[in-house]
Amino acid sequence: MRIAVITGASMGLGREFARQIPKCYRSLDEIWLIARNTDKLEEVKQELTSVNGVYCRLYNSDLLQDEVYNHLQRDMEALKPDIRILVNAAGFGKNASVMATDVKILTDMIQLNCQALTRLTSQCIPFMSGGSRIVNLASAAAFAPQPGAAVYAATKAYVLNYSRALGKELAENGIFVTAVCPGPVDTNFFDTAGTLKIPAKQKLMAKPEQVVRKALLDVRRRRSISIYGAAMKGAKLAVRLSPDRVTDWVMNRMNNKEYNVR
Numbered sequence: 370m371r372i373a374v375i376t377g378a379s380m381g382l383g384r385e386f387a388r389q390i391p392k393c394y395r396s397l398d399e400i401w402l403i404a405r406n407t408d409k410l411e412e413v414k415q416e417l418t419s420v421n422g423v424y425c426r427l428y429n430s431d432l433l434q435d436e437v438y439n440h441l442q443r444d445m446e447a448l449k450p451d452i453r454i455l456v457n458a459a460g461f462g463k464n465a466s467v468m469a470t471d472v473k474i475l476t477d478m479i480q481l482n483c484q485a486l487t488r489l490t491s492q493c494i495p496f497m498s499g500g501s502r503i504v505n506l507a508s509a510a511a512f513a514p515q516p517g518a519a520v521y522a523a524t525k526a527y528v529l530n531y532s533r534a535l536g537k538e539l540a541e542n543g544i545f546v547t548a549v550c551p552g553p554v555d556t557n558f559f560d561t562a563g564t565l566k567i568p569a570k571q572k573l574m575a576k577p578e579q580v581v582r583k584a585l586l587d588v589r590r591r592r593s594i595s596i597y598g599a600a601m602k603g604a605k606l607a608v609r610l611s612p613d614r615v616t617d618w619v620m621n622r623m624n625n626k627e628y629n630v631r
């Protein structure tokens with residue numbers, strides 16, 4: 370049984386991956402969708418079933434709890450699926466200074482963005498085979514430290530570096546890993562993170578359809594990183610060419626409207 374596994378599938382980028390994957394992977398038997406919001410997952414299931422005729426297995430679960438991993442493990446051992454693609458899209462951020470953010474939010478962010486992604490990936494790899502893909506949602510925030518989103522940017526730096534190294538480890542098994550690093554994308558992400566106060570960042574807002582289309586193209590090309598848009602590619606290059614103290618100064622100047630702390 371050939372399957373795709375997608376976290377964060379109820380909304381935003383995860384939901385868009387669920388929409389576009391059946392067009393690239395025509396021989397999938399099932400798509401396994403993971404998120405907490407049952408109604409939204411059901412909507413995605415209905416859409417995929419009617420448009421693509423793909424059977425969706427729903428895991429309406431919290432990735433911060435153990436149950437979902439146990440449930441998935443039981444299903445994987447019973448059904449022995451061939452996971453063709455795993456998309457780790459569940460994640461959240463917060464546009465606020467560390468001291469203005471409840472420590473529980475910061476630690477949940479680390480747990481979801483890093484620990485859950487790592488745990489699910491390790492659980493899925495034994496059920497992958499040559500040509501399988503792992504897609505991890507990092508962010509352009511991974512390119513440099515971000516005052517005003519310090520923990521979020523650090524979690525995404527983890528995702529980016531973990532993905533690049535894992536890709537090297539798995540290459541000999543024919544499994545390819547892509548870290549997706551978009552700038553701002555027009556999703557519900559900002560309902561939790563807080564709206565962007567910097568007009569320049571709002572102008573760069575991309576559509577989820579475009580980001581996911583580019584990501585799946587890069588996945589097919591076995592690229593280790595997928596960056597949507599010239600501005601974000603430029604940002605990555607600028608960080609690479611600049612001394613750390615210059616990057617830190619620029620990031621602080623750019624972001625201090627976001628966190629309003631002197």
Ligand SMILES: NC(=O)c1ccc[n+]([C@@H]2O[C@H](COP(=O)([O-])OP(=O)(O)OC[C@H]3O[C@@H](n4cnc5c(N)ncnc54)[C@H](OP(=O)(O)O)[C@@H]3O)[C@@H](O)[C@H]2O)c1
Nearest residue numbers: 377379380381382405406432459460508553554556557558
């Ligand atoms: N939007 C952006 O500007 C942007 C830019 C760069 C990178 N990213 C990254 O892209 C990924 C997707 O973000 P998005 O823009 O699609 O945000 P979104 O629209 O808020 O979607 C986040 C998804 O994560 C799921 N989720 C959140 N907490 C969860 C939990 N504890 N357990 C299980 N699922 C959980 C949500 O589903 P439920 O609420 O139903 O659980 C939802 O499906 C994230 O990793 C984000 O960091 C986003």
